[in-house]
Amino acid sequence: MAFNVLIVDDSSSMRAVIKRIIKVSGFNVGEYFEAGDGREALELLSNKWVDIVLSDINMPNMNGLELIAEMKKNELLSSIPVVMVTTEGSEKIVEESIRLGASKYIKKPFFPEDIKNMLRSLMGEEVRDVSGDDESDAAGDF
Amino acid sequence: MSVEMMKAMRQAISDVMNKMFFLPVQVNEKGLALREWFSNKLPLVGATINFTGSSSGYSYLLIPAGVAREMTANFLGIAEKGIDVKQERDTVKEALNMITGHMLSQFDRKGDLRIGIPQLINESDLSAGQLDGFNKGAILIETEHSHIAAGIVIKKTG
Numbered sequence: 001m002a003f004n005v006l007i008v009d010d011s012s013s014m015r016a017v018i019k020r021i022i023k024v025s026g027f028n029v030g031e032y033f034e035a036g037d038g039r040e041a042l043e044l045l046s047n048k049w050v051d052i053v054l055s056d057i058n059m060p061n062m063n064g065l066e067l068i069a070e071m072k073k074n075e076l077l078s079s080i081p082v083v084m085v086t087t088e089g090s091e092k093i094v095e096e097s098i099r100l101g102a103s104k105y106i107k108k109p110f111f112p113e114d115i116k117n118m119l120r121s122l123m124g125e126e127v128r129d130v131s132g133d134d135e136s137d138a139a140g141d142f
Numbered sequence: 143m144s145v146e147m148m149k150a151m152r153q154a155i156s157d158v159m160n161k162m163f164f165l166p167v168q169v170n171e172k173g174l175a176l177r178e179w180f181s182n183k184l185p186l187v188g189a190t191i192n193f194t195g196s197s198s199g200y201s202y203l204l205i206p207a208g209v210a211r212e213m214t215a216n217f218l219g220i221a222e223k224g225i226d227v228k229q230e231r232d233t234v235k236e237a238l239n240m241i242t243g244h245m246l247s248q249f250d251r252k253g254d255l256r257i258g259i260p261q262l263i264n265e266s267d268l269s270a271g272q273l274d275g276f277n278k279g280a281i282l283i284e285t286e287h288s289h290i291a292a293g294i295v296i297k298k299t300g
Contacts, residue, residue, distance in 0.1 A: 011235065012229075012232055013217060013232045013233045013236050014236050016218050017162075020218070058239070058257060058259065059259075060259050087239055087242070087243020087244060087247070090246070090247055090252060090253025090255075091253060092253030107247070108240045108243065109158045109161040109162045109240050109244065111161065
């Protein structure tokens with residue numbers, strides 16, 4: 001069954017890169033949605049069904065941590081997995097993300113396989129192209 | 143800039159350029175002024191980003207327009223001819239964001255430092271005559287066919 005993805009990043013280039021990686025990885029994605037910050041993401045989530053959110057942390061208006069906090073307050077949004085895709089890699093930020101309910105994190109810079117492996121583990125879906133499953137330290141479970 | 147921070151910055155530049163932009167780089171140790179380093183490489187695309195916390199300051203990234211286009215093409219997986227200036231600028235800002243975040247995560251494990259939002263540097267501040275303003279903390283970097291530069295300036299230490 002197809003799943004919908006929301007990519008939240010203030011860099012349009014980064015959103016395009018993540019989208020391209022997911023596309024070429026062969027996942028059965030229904031729709032891709034994009035937002036430039038947490039506020040835009042919440043607005044979109046209020047009228048579109050999304051199965052997984054990939055979000056940057058450091059963004060204007062509403063950052064990724066504030067976005068998770070708002071989602072967890074909302075009964076309809078609280079169960080949607082949120083993956084932090086971010087340059088922020090300090091223990092303090094990671095701990096804060098865990099406390100707020102993030103499912104996983106991927107640290108920028110990342111390999112395409114980090115995104116692919118994360119999606120496979122969270123969405124439980126086989127990918128058509130299973131080559132290049134190399135291990136990497138950029139992605140981590142909470 | 144401390145030796146530790148300089149080392150982390152060099153590593154971050156190399157990691158980000160290789161991993162995200164498929165652009166092998168090498169630090170140049172000649173210690174040239176930026177106006178000499180970029181003597182025939184203008185115009186440049188530049189970005190800067192502030193960080194605050196136990197120390198505060200900013201980092202910057204200066205990239206010749208041709209290299210910015212090459213990086214953008216590699217990053218987005220599209221042909222150079224299909225790339226516009228907005229995409230080039232966004233790529234340079236994102237590259238600096240990743241370099242600075244990666245550098246701080248190596249240097250600042252406790253997370254005392256917070257980075258801001260990357261901003262473009264005005265084109266008028268990147269003319270040959272204005273480049274000396276960025277010499278402080280500059281790291282000169284060679285790509286396969288060109289040059290780039292990055293740097294970090296500490297304004298306050300904790």
